[in-house]
Amino acid sequence: MTPSLPAELAPPNVRGLSPYVPGKPIDDLARELGLTDIVKLASNENPLGASPAARAALAEADVDLALYPDGSAHALRGALAAHCGCAPDMITMGNGSNDVLELIAQAFLGPGREAVFSEHAFAVYPIVTQATGATARVVPALGPQSDMPFGNDLEAMAEAVGEETSVVFLANPNNPTGTWVLEAPLLAFLESVPPSVLVVLDEAYTEYVTESGFPDGLRLLSRFPNLVVTRTFSKIHGLAGLRVGYGVSSPQIADLLNRVRQPFNVNSLALLAAQAALGDTTFVARSRDSNLAGLKQLKTGLSELGLSTIPSVANFITVDVSRPAGPVYEALLREGVIVRPVGNYGLPNHLRITVGTQAQNARVLAALKRVLDQPRP
Numbered sequence: 001m002t003p004s005l006p007a008e009l010a011p012p013n014v015r016g017l018s019p020y021v022p023g024k025p026i027d028d029l030a031r032e033l034g035l036t037d038i039v040k041l042a043s044n045e046n047p048l049g050a051s052p053a054a055r056a057a058l059a060e061a062d063v064d065l066a067l068y069p070d071g072s073a074h075a076l077r078g079a080l081a082a083h084c085g086c087a088p089d090m091i092t093m094g095n096g097s098n099d100v101l102e103l104i105a106q107a108f109l110g111p112g113r114e115a116v117f118s119e120h121a122f123a124v125y126p127i128v129t130q131a132t133g134a135t136a137r138v139v140p141a142l143g144p145q146s147d148m149p150f151g152n153d154l155e156a157m158a159e160a161v162g163e164e165t166s167v168v169f170l171a172n173p174n175n176p177t178g179t180w181v182l183e184a185p186l187l188a189f190l191e192s193v194p195p196s197v198l199v200v201l202d203e204a205y206t207e208y209v210t211e212s213g214f215p216d217g218l219r220l221l222s223r224f225p226n227l228v229v230t231r232t233f234s235k236i237h238g239l240a241g242l243r244v245g246y247g248v249s250s251p252q253i254a255d256l257l258n259r260v261r262q263p264f265n266v267n268s269l270a271l272l273a274a275q276a277a278l279g280d281t282t283f284v285a286r287s288r289d290s291n292l293a294g295l296k297q298l299k300t301g302l303s304e305l306g307l308s309t310i311p312s313v314a315n316f317i318t319v320d321v322s323r324p325a326g327p328v329y330e331a332l333l334r335e336g337v338i339v340r341p342v343g344n345y346g347l348p349n350h351l352r353i354t355v356g357t358q359a360q361n362a363r364v365l366a367a368l369k370r371v372l373d374q375p376r377p
């Protein structure tokens with residue numbers, strides 16, 4: 001028997017953390033239920049797969065795996081600088097953009113400090129906040145009757161910023177709701193936040209958005225030196241498995257983030273593939289078009305099932321199944337369909353469905369219809 005460790009081994013903020021719950025892997029469901037034909041629409045992955053240019057770059061890669069990667073990511077940061085219209089010293093590379101979010105917490109949060117974010121915000125914000133010993137100030141979301149049900153209430157968030165606040169996290173569009181903020185209210189919000197408070201604009205899904213009046217965080221950087229924009233190769237570029245993301249900010253903020261960054265946090269193959277994916281504008285456009293069509297298909301199909309959805313401009317849609325969502329999720333698993341329950345986000349009657357291919361969307365809609373038609377136990 002292993003001897004027990006003292007309960008106080010880790011500080012209370014660490015002991016009190018609830019781990020991030022990922023979408024159920026296909027292999028797990030295959031093993032558990034003996035299913036073979038499974039569709040996973042649970043983690044907002046690209047249903048078209050990875051960027052073909054990235055796949056080709058990996059296939060042809062002549063990388064010496066015995067050598068450490070370029071810790072400065074010189075080539076990729078150069079390509080990103082051209083893509084973003086910014087200087088390379090404004091970019092911080094991350095092992096996924098979650099890594100950048102964590103670097104931000106490490107650099108700017110800690111005991112006695114506060115992070116402000118919305119109810120139903122991305123689960124990584126509370127985790128990275130609490131891990132540093134900082135306090136989360138969670139602002140109630142807009143009500144179900146508002147123009148943007150369950151969305152970020154920017155006015156209330158501005159009011160919640162106080163003496164102890166060091167960081168505000170805001171995802172646009174937000175996950176798991178899909179809701180968004182437009183440029184005018186975002187500008188008003190940024191004007192109202194003191195320059196000593198870092199505002200993190202998480203744009204993981206921005207490439208999917210075609211809505212008019214939707215802001216481009218990169219264009220706001222010159223006006224707001226306290227702004228950090230985070231982006232990722234995990235979503236529209238289809239490289240979630242490689243783990244590459246980045247932050248764009250003032251060089252001063254990037255310098256601070258790079259001090260806490262592990263020197264080789266992005267591996268050699270990921271650097272190579274991400275650079276190829278960045279140039280694969282055909283794939284990005286195809287993914288965006290496919291997503292717009294799929295979002296419409298799901299929205300229409302869910303409404304035909306009599307279900308209401310949260311407005312979304314992302315690559316997923318969150319639906320109110322008007323009953324506890326857990327059993328519906330479980331029944332869908334038995335149909336070979338993996339979606340995401342979002343009870344841990346304060347949405348116990350909702351399921352988040354990633355937009356798939358047309359056939360995958362049709363399958364999830366048919367499975368959901370069968371499940372909801374079954375008499376409830």
Ligand SMILES: *Cc1c(COP(=O)(O)O)cnc(C)c1O
Pocket residue numbers: 044095096097098099122171174175202204231232233234235240243244245
């Ligand atoms: C998916 C997602 C990310 C991206 O995570 P990676 O670490 O880059 O894979 C970041 N923020 C939000 C809100 C997301 O949903």
